[in-house]
Amino acid sequence: MAYSAPRGTKDILPQEVALWQKLEETCRKVFSFYNYQEIRTPIFESTELFARSIGKTTDIVNKEMYEFKDRKGRSLTLRPEETAPVVRACLENNLIGTDKTTKVYYIGPMFRYERPQAGRQRQFHQAGVEVFGSADPMIDAEVIMMNVRLFEELGLKDLGVNINSVGCAKCRPDYLKKLKSFFKDNIKNMCEDCQNRFITNPLRILDCKQSKCQIYLDDAPHSVESLCQECGGSFDQVLDLLGDSGLKYNVNKRLVRGLDYYTKTTFEITSNQLGAQNAVSGGGRYDKLVEELGGKAIPAVGFAIGLERIIELINNQQLTINNDGAVKLYIAALGNEARKVGFDLINQARAGGISADMDYLGKSLKAQMKTADRVGAKYVYIIGEAELAKKSAVLKEMKTGEQIELEFSALLEKLKSETA
RNA sequence: GCGGCCUUGGUGUAGUGGCAACACAACAGAUUGUGAUUCUGUCGUUGCGGGUUCAAUUCCCGCAGGCCGCCCCA
Structure with a gap:
């Protein structure tokens, strides 16, 4: 690669x-x-x-x-x-x-x-x-x-x-002080990270997962116990509001x-x-x-x-969402002339609000049908030599396999009349 | 930044110091213009670089990437 x-x-x-x-x-x-x-x-x-x-x-x-x-x-x-x-x-x-x-x-x-x-x-x-x-x-x-x-x-x-x-800014310094004095005696027995945290950000020590630190954490003071009146009050209110809402x-x-x-x-x-x-x-x-x-x-x-x-x-959790990206019309055309007509028809369809696509690789009809099936097209309109002369071709509904003969000029109306 | 495991075709997996196997997908074909099925065929310099060896995909080292954990965060 x-x-x-x-x-x-x-x-x-x-x-x-x-x-x-x-x-x-x-x-x-x-x-x-x-x-x-x-x-x-x-x-x-x-x-x-x-x-x-x-x-x-x-x-x-x-x-x-x-x-x-x-x-x-x-x-x-x-x-x-x-x-x-x-x-x-x-x-x-x-x-x-x-x-x-x-x-x-x-x-x-x-x-x-x-x-x-x-x-x-x-x-x-x-x-x-x-x-x-x-x-x-x-x-x-x-x-x-x-x-x-x-x-x-x-x-x-x-x-x-x-x-x-x-x-907050008022009560946190007190809390940090309490934390520091709590850890002061044992910090040398704790992990290297915690020793750094002790200086830079003592709060973070509480989050340590190292087992040698865990034993000291159990009795460490919690921030909620050092809240000032204002912080304590608002914390209680938040909890009450959530509780009342049933959360x-x-x-x-x-x-x-x-x-x-x-x-x-x-x-x-x-x-x-x-x-x-x-x-x-x-x-x-x-x-x-x-x-x-x-x-x-x-x-x-x-x-x-x-x-x-x-x-x-x-x-x-295997929750599914539905995907409706499939096109409504796929045109299978054989030969240059037919492909030109097809190109014109899909563009008319798009202009008329109908999603459409066609083959651009000059594949066999069989291969085009296969592609139409795979992209999930609802209808395929099949245009070949014979159809060019009579300006009418077969419209196939993929799901049912039903085929009807439709003039080029009637194609759009037929598709538009379909419920989305 | 540290540690463990892993790296084979589009995907998921085998396997062996000397022809790389299987499934699915994709593509093509199975007489003449029709999609799911069936049959046949096609699709790989085995992550990159180096080493050991007559020979490496298989052994060793390095690198990269992936997964998982530590840390931290969403």
Whole structure:
């Protein structure tokens, strides 16, 4: 093979595209039910935007970014996620303010330089939403409920909704202090990563899966226990609202997300059918980010869905979507003259709103019939030498095998009169 | 960035230190202008590079890619 797709990237072939379109369509439909509007931002942004927002000590920024210099030496990065670009775009175009809520959604490719494995690629796709302007716990609840609604709409089963609160600028420092003093004595017995985390990002220690670290984690203080009054109150409200709506969730006190901008509510929806990479969506509140990126102090919530993982689930669960891409009319023509007539007829059909195709390889009639069958054509119109003279030919309905003689001029009317 | 397993025609799989097998798909044909079936035929420099050997697809090394796990995330 001369060339292959770059590592960690995949072609989405015509056969699978129908499923992708269906998925994207469902996202759009559900998001707009909740009054969200689509926004499209560039695939790359200045590197600094991501470093500032996601956090300089995070894995994403440290080792996963597709960073490059353009011809003027500017450092740019293929977006590893889209929250920061959306914030940037909304600020730049004045879409958000303290006096209104702005609801947007996006669908598109993201890029992270990681080792590919099941459910993880270097180019992958996310659909996500962001709400700006409200600190009301109702918005947290709305966003989570909408996410769940979307998955229900897609027919996904056995998903778990995990929720936590990581506090705010007021209470988080206290919590980090508690964490540090809790680990202080034992940190030297813990893994190397955790020793680094102890300095750079103690929160992340909670997420460690190493068995030698696990023993110290059990009694570690949880962020929910150190929340200030405001954060604690809003967390309770979010849970109440979800409970009232009948949504089943699990408070996961260990849920730590890998992006630094989260405050208060964080959540993650997981599937037990995916292996190691089991998160299908994740998000939370980020009340400081807009300000951090140069705007006013505007609170925000959002989440992102991993579309490849959803596709994987749909395939696993053998949920089907119907494909009606087949053409209605296929013309089998024999000889140059007949092919010309056929070409004219399919173009008339198309102009008249009837999907049509014909053979362009000069194959035998048998082969043309075969092709018509395989592309799922509903009718085949067979034009040969004899038909040219009488300006009339046989129209065959593939499913029934029924054949009727029809004049060229009557073909379109006959097909149009068919119910779609 | 680390570890394990894997890499044979379009796809899925055999197999052996010296003719690479099978199924499906695709294409062509089975007398003259008709699709699913049947029969026949066609389709591979065995991932790339190097080494051992008279000889390697089979043994060894390197690389790339895939899968899976760690890390992290969607």
